[in-house]
Amino acid sequence: MVWFFVLGITAGLLRADLRLPPAIYDFLTILLLLTIGMKGGVELAAQPFAALLPQVLVVVLAGVLLPLAAYPILRLAGGLARADAASIAAHYGSVSVGTYAVAVAYLAYRQVAFEGYVAVFLVLLEMPAIVVGILLARGVNRRTQWRPMAHEVLLGRSIVLLIGGLLIGWAAGGDGLLPIAPLFMDLFKGVLALFLLEMGLIAAGQTTSLRRHGVFLIAFGITMPVVSGLFGAALGWLLGLSVGGTALMATLMASASYIAVPAAMRLSVPEANPALSLGASLGVTFPFNILAGIPLYHRFAEYLHRLGG
Amino acid sequence: MPLDHRKLLTIVTEAALEHELAGEILRLGGTGYTITDARGQGGRGVRNASWAPSANIRIEVVCADATAQAIAAALRERYYDNYAMILFVADVAVLRPDKF
Numbered sequence: 266m267v268w269f270f271v272l273g274i275t276a277g278l279l280r281a282d283l284r285l286p287p288a289i290y291d292f293l294t295i296l297l298l299l300t301i302g303m304k305g306g307v308e309l310a311a312q313p314f315a316a317l318l319p320q321v322l323v324v325v326l327a328g329v330l331l332p333l334a335a336y337p338i339l340r341l342a343g344g345l346a347r348a349d350a351a352s353i354a355a356h357y358g359s360v361s362v363g364t365y366a367v368a369v370a371y372l373a374y375r376q377v378a379f380e381g382y383v384a385v386f387l388v389l390l391e392m393p394a395i396v397v398g399i400l401l402a403r404g405v406n407r408r409t410q411w412r413p414m415a416h417e418v419l420l421g422r423s424i425v426l427l428i429g430g431l432l433i434g435w436a437a438g439g440d441g442l443l444p445i446a447p448l449f450m451d452l453f454k455g456v457l458a459l460f461l462l463e464m465g466l467i468a469a470g471q472t473t474s475l476r477r478h479g480v481f482l483i484a485f486g487i488t489m490p491v492v493s494g495l496f497g498a499a500l501g502w503l504l505g506l507s508v509g510g511t512a513l514m515a516t517l518m519a520s521a522s523y524i525a526v527p528a529a530m531r532l533s534v535p536e537a538n539p540a541l542s543l544g545a546s547l548g549v550t551f552p553f554n555i556l557a558g559i560p561l562y563h564r565f566a567e568y569l570h571r572l573g574g
Numbered sequence: 575m576p577l578d579h580r581k582l583l584t585i586v587t588e589a590a591l592e593h594e595l596a597g598e599i600l601r602l603g604g605t606g607y608t609i610t611d612a613r614g615q616g617g618r619g620v621r622n623a624s625w626a627p628s629a630n631i632r633i634e635v636v637c638a639d640a641t642a643q644a645i646a647a648a649l650r651e652r653y654y655d656n657y658a659m660i661l662f663v664a665d666v667a668v669l670r671p672d673k674f
Contacts, residue, residue, distance in 0.1 A: 284624060287623065287624070287625070287629075290625065413593070413594070417593075463625075466624065467624060467625050470622075470624065470628075473619075524626070527626075527627045528590055528626065528627070531588070531590040531627070532590060532591075532594065535653075535655075535656035535657060536655070536656050539627060540619075543627060
């Protein structure tokens with residue numbers, strides 16, 4: 266499956282005449298979001314809510330901490346302007362559905378069991394980093410328009426479809442989903458492969474901005490996910506997740522947003538240069554996670570579980 | 575056939591601004607607008623609409639001269655510094671002046 270991503274990147278770098286129609290890309294995203302949601306919902310139904318609550322709180326807290334940790338690095342080591350540093354920090358505190366989907370496929374391929382309800386954390390992690398990012402850029406400012414921003418994010422496509430999928434899976438249960446399984450479950454990997462092809466094309470498009478702001482962003486785009494992946498693996502282990510669940514948690518923490526956060530930052534922190542944050546999150550971190558990160562986070566998870574028993 | 579003169583205000587900008595600008599136009603006295611997807615190249619590089627952050631839109635508003643000036647001034651103040659945006663105004667003739 267990774268080869269589709271490589272094909273996309275290569276075609277993009279060679280400026281090949283290859284482009285998926287935007288409507289297809291939208292459709293693939295919708296399928297992925299609903300499938301991930303429904304799979305999580307089915308498992309959520311088997312999970313007592315009370316047991317999940319402490320995990321939820323810890324995960325949201327982690328979503329706040331990550332951008333706070335990234336910001337000073339970007340500001341001091343990277344010498345970036347306040348708005349740029351805050352915007353990039355928000356990207357790295359939030360999550361990428363595409364990366365999560367690849368991690369799920371990776372674990373399934375290796376036949377590693379994992380807790381499907383980790384998809385709930387995917388929903389929860391989207392928002393906190395955006396709020397922290399805006400606060401870092403603006404301070405507490407009355408001119409920040411929280412309401413339209415909240416509307417944009419909470420009712421954005423990814424959250425609506427993920428939560429919708431979770432509820433559908435939760436209500437219908439595994440058997441209830443069987444009639445639609447051929448489209449959503451059986452085609453999942455094919456859909457993901459096409460999605461990765463398009464992501465490769467888009468990621469290749471970000472390299473021009475990297476050429477200008479190069480070295481620091483590339484270093485940050487690789488170091489940050491490894492460090493936060495380690496942090497996520499520790500977190501997953503402490504929360505008592507299985508090896509697969511721990512690997513997913515590490516992937517969530519390591520991934521950087523390229524859909525919800527860019528849109529929110531563009532509206533709320535317009536002076537931040539989107540070429541910098543997208544160049545890092547999409548041009549460096551996303552390819553790194555797909556090609557090398559996910560196996561590495563799986564390794565982290567295995568190591569911690571062996572260490573801690 | 576009698577024709578009345580109005581202004582056609584055209585804005586080409588980032589798709590991210592769609593909702594915000596639509597509200598702004600109506601608030602400043604526009605009676606309607608037309609939005610189409612767009613792509614192109616300009617001061618902020620190639621915006622080829624391959625995915626959401628690089629998508630452009632083209633907004634057209636037919637309105638009275640004063641409204642066009644008000645919208646142009648408001649957009650210049652709020653968005654010109656930080657967004658990919660151009661706007662221009664042309665004279666057009668319309669059949670039903672009461673609509674605009």
